Amino acid sequence: MVVRKSFICLCEDVTVEELRSAIRRGYTDIEDLKRITGIGTGPCQGKQCLHIYREILAEETGIRIEDMPLTTLRPPIVPTSFGAWASRDDDEEADR
Amino acid sequence: MPLSGEPLDFTFNGRTVRGYKGDTIATALARDGVKSFSRSMKFHRPRGLYCGSGRCISCVMRVNGVPGVRTCGVPLERGMVVQTERGFPTTRFDLLSVFDSVFRRQFDYHSRFIRPTFMTPFYQYVVRHLASSSRVPDSSGAFPALERKSCEVLIIGRGISGSVAQARIQKAGVRSLIIADRQVGNVSAPPSTVFGFYESGEVGLQVGSGLQLVKARSILLATGREETGLSIVNGDIPGNMLPEAVHQLTSRGVSPGARAVLVGTNELRDRVRRQLEAVRSSIVAEVQDASSVVQVLGGRAVRGIEYSEGRTSKTVRCDLVIQLGPLVPAVELAQQAGCELRSSGSFWTVRVDAGGRTNVPGVYACGGVTGLIREDERISSGEAVALSMLRNRGGP
Numbered sequence: 001m002v003v004r005k006s007f008i009c010l011c012e013d014v015t016v017e018e019l020r021s022a023i024r025r026g027y028t029d030i031e032d033l034k035r036i037t038g039i040g041t042g043p044c045q046g047k048q049c050l051h052i053y054r055e056i057l058a059e060e061t062g063i064r065i066e067d068m069p070l071t072t073l074r075p076p077i078v079p080t081s082f083g084a085w086a087s088r089d090d091d092e093e094a095d096r
Numbered sequence: 097m098p099l100s101g102e103p104l105d106f107t108f109n110g111r112t113v114r115g116y117k118g119d120t121i122a123t124a125l126a127r128d129g130v131k132s133f134s135r136s137m138k139f140h141r142p143r144g145l146y147c148g149s150g151r152c153i154s155c156v157m158r159v160n161g162v163p164g165v166r167t168c169g170v171p172l173e174r175g176m177v178v179q180t181e182r183g184f185p186t187t188r189f190d191l192l193s194v195f196d197s198v199f200r201r202q203f204d205y206h207s208r209f210i211r212p213t214f215m216t217p218f219y220q221y222v223v224r225h226l227a228s229s230s231r232v233p234d235s236s237g238a239f240p241a242l243e244r245k246s247c248e249v250l251i252i253g254r255g256i257s258g259s260v261a262q263a264r265i266q267k268a269g270v271r272s273l274i275i276a277d278r279q280v281g282n283v284s285a286p287p288s289t290v291f292g293f294y295e296s297g298e299v300g301l302q303v304g305s306g307l308q309l310v311k312a313r314s315i316l317l318a319t320g321r322e323e324t325g326l327s328i329v330n331g332d333i334p335g336n337m338l339p340e341a342v343h344q345l346t347s348r349g350v351s352p353g354a355r356a357v358l359v360g361t362n363e364l365r366d367r368v369r370r371q372l373e374a375v376r377s378s379i380v381a382e383v384q385d386a387s388s389v390v391q392v393l394g395g396r397a398v399r400g401i402e403y404s405e406g407r408t409s410k411t412v413r414c415d416l417v418i419q420l421g422p423l424v425p426a427v428e429l430a431q432q433a434g435c436e437l438r439s440s441g442s443f444w445t446v447r448v449d450a451g452g453r454t455n456v457p458g459v460y461a462c463g464g465v466t467g468l469i470r471e472d473e474r475i476s477s478g479e480a481v482a483l484s485m486l487r488n489r490g491g492p
Contacts, residue, residue, distance in 0.1 A: 001395040002141050003196050006329045010152050013138035016327055018202030036206065042137075044151045047322045051424050051442045066439045073428040075292020075300060078150070079164070084307045087239040 008056070009049040011042020016056065023060040030057060034071050045077050106176040109186075116348075121167035121178055122148070122155050123348040131334040131397045133157065133167065135182035137227055138203045139196040142187075142396045144334025147323065148341025149279050154332075157181055161234030168344060169287075184225065188396070192226060240306035248272035249485065250299060250312035252290050252429060256471065257463025258318030260478030261485075268486050274310060276301050278319045278426060293432035297458075314458045314485050317430050317446065318478070321464040324421035326360050329391035335398025336417045339364040346371040353377055353416025357401050360386045360420035363469070368418055381412045392417050425465045433459050440467060451484030452477060460485055 006016045014037050027033045030053075039053050040046030046053075050071065058065040101117035108125060115124025122145050125133070132142045133155045143154035150169035158181040159165040167178070183190030195203065209219040249270055251262050254277060262275055276288045276299075288303040298309040323338045325331060337352055345352045356377050358365065361384045372379060383389055383403050390409060393400040402411045427437055430446040435454040437444040445467035452460045462481040463474045 002193075002330060002333060003139075003200050004329050004391055005139070005141070005196075005201075005332075006327045007332050008327055010136070010143075010146070010154065010325075010332055013136045013141075013203070015202050018204060021202060022204075043153045045428070047151045047424075047426070047428075048147070048324050051324065051422060052327055055442055065442055068439075070427070070431065070437065070439075070444050073431050075294065075432060077428045078289055078291045078302065080291050080300075080302055080307060081237075081239065081305065083237050083239040084242070084302070084305060087241050087306075 008052050009037075009039040009042060011044050011048075012038035014039050014049075019053070019056055020060060023057060028057070028061050030054070030069055030071055033057065040071060043079050046071065046073060047077075104172050104174040106172060106174065106178060108178045109180060115172045117172075119172040119348055120344065121157070121159065121165075121170050121172050121176065123168075123345055123350050124172050125167065125178070126345055126352070127348070127350045132180075132187055133334070134180065135187055135190050135193070136332065138205075139199065140183060140190050140192040140194075140226070141196050141332060142190075142193075142334055143332060144336075144397070145341050145345070146325070146332075146336060147338045148344040149323065149338075151279070151322070158231075162237070163231060163233060168341070181231075195226065237305070240304075243306065243308045244298075244311070245274070245308055246311045247274045248313050248489075249316070250274045250276065250310055250314075251316045251318060252276050252299070253278045253316075253318035253320055253463070253465075255318060255320040255463060255474075257320075257468075257474040257478035257481075258316065260475050261316055261318060261462060261482040264479060264482035265485065268482075270486075270489075274301075274312065278429075290429060293429045299429075312458075314460060314488070315433070316452075316481060316485065317433070317435075317454075317459065317461040317465055318463050319426040319429055319461075319465045321423035322426050323362075323364070324424055325419040326386045326389075326421045328359060328386055328389040328419070330394065331359075331389075331392055331417070331419060333392065333394055333398060334396060335394060335415055336392065336419060338419055338421075339368050342368055342371055342418060346375050349375065351375040351377050352418075353398075353414070355380045355414040356416040356418055357412060357414045358382045358418050358420060359389055359401075360384065362420045362423055364423075365420055368420070377416065380414055381410075386419075386421075423464070425467060427465060430454070430459075430461060430465065435459060435461065438467070443467075448481075450480065451487075452481030453484065 054068045058068045113128045134143045146154035155167045158179040180187035276290045288301045292300040301308040388404045390402040400413045436447045438447045446461040452462045462477040468474045
């Protein structure tokens with residue numbers, strides 16, 4: 001059996017309660033909160049969770065959802081292998 | 097549904113399993129009755145095939161000695177060696193799932209495992225094993241060197257609006273064209289998946305095991321929308337699926353479950369219904385309001401669902417819960433490209449003019465990512481953007 005849990009972020013195993021408790025501890029900035037909980041930093045890079053994340057943050061802080069910013073979504077947005085990056089041998093890299 | 101295709105035998109945890117040509121590793125395993133594919137990162141909860149489109153990591157396994165492979169996005173090959181890799185000692189019987197019981201609400205690694213400090217090396221050892229049981233690849237593998245390419249038009253996304261635009265542009269005689277997938281789960285050969293839009297204006301593509309940086313004179317973002325799940329209690333255990341997983345399984349004649357419950361609602365509902373019918377899965381309940389779900393029941397697999405109907409609570413026995421969460425515009429690449437985004441309720445969409453032009457010269461968008469929902473509108477946006485791109489040929 002598993003213990004009753006509801007998740008926001010399946011990649012980083014972040015529960016709804018974990019997010020709410022972090023917001024109540026004062027992490028109300030969307031970028032800070034992402035760093036403290038790990039939401040959106042897993043292999044899916046927020047594809048499944050960002051909208052729920054923004055909704056809960058808006059609800060807890062009283063900010064209108066329309067005014068809630070989007071986090072910065074950096075590349076790579078899908079996992080790439082280290083081996084492929086390590087094999088790059090173009091001139092630009094050599095010059096650095 | 098009759099199966100076509102030649103049989104392909106492979107091994108799963110040392111046992112020989114028969115799949116068929118056209119299967120992904122995940123569909124072959126599901127046909128064989130495998131439910132537990134992996135374990136979650138912190139709580140070591142059982143996870144199974146969930147998104148079916150290469151986004152989540154619920155189906156990752158070690159394949160031919162390479163760890164962390166999403167089995168839903170890899171075409172099956174004869175003789176493949178597939179192993180579960182999460183959990184101690186095994187994925188099926190994982191002692192580390194004790195973390196699920198100990199940390200009943202959350203597991204905050206910023207406040208746990210930090211004192212006393214002399215224990216740090218031990219804690220690191222434990223946490224490292226908790227987070228992943230993956231071992232490094234058997235061999236370092238061969239990776240082609242990074243390639244730089246240029247082309248006239250790059251289309252990202254093979255959905256309806258992207259395909260319409262592609263057809264128009266090709267018909268107009270544009271030869272220098274690259275078409276890329278937005279999703280990993282698309283196993284159409286040869287898959288080339290976009291992983292980023294860089295400040296240099298180059299777009300990163302993953303093609304097979306190699307990487308490419310593509311510089312295109314004009315780029316069309318037809319990245320569409322993402323399926324999402326619902327934050328329902330135990331909505332993560334094996335037997336919870338998104339429509340794309342249902343699609344992947346049923347298109348291979350594999351039944352995702354005998355008794356299905358649909359939770360939430362989105363435009364894919366009718367497609368899901370048809371697909372379930374085709375493999376003779378019965379829909380035993382539909383719970384449109386996800387907030388009325390009390391919990392999904394089960395552990396290593398879904399066994400039922402409890403939800404409230406008015407004042408009464410109902411429990412229905414089922415082995416499949418299909419989550420129909422909102423379809424969210426996939427704006428990552430647009431944001432990286434510097435396109436102006438518009439907030440519309442819970443989502444963001446890319447702002448375009450009537451010709452599909454974004455505020456970034458040479459970058460266009462159409463379809464679901466611009467906020468269009470109706471199919472006819474997405475089709476006509478694909479046509480409009482193609483015309484506008486052709487008109488502006490030769491310079492952004």
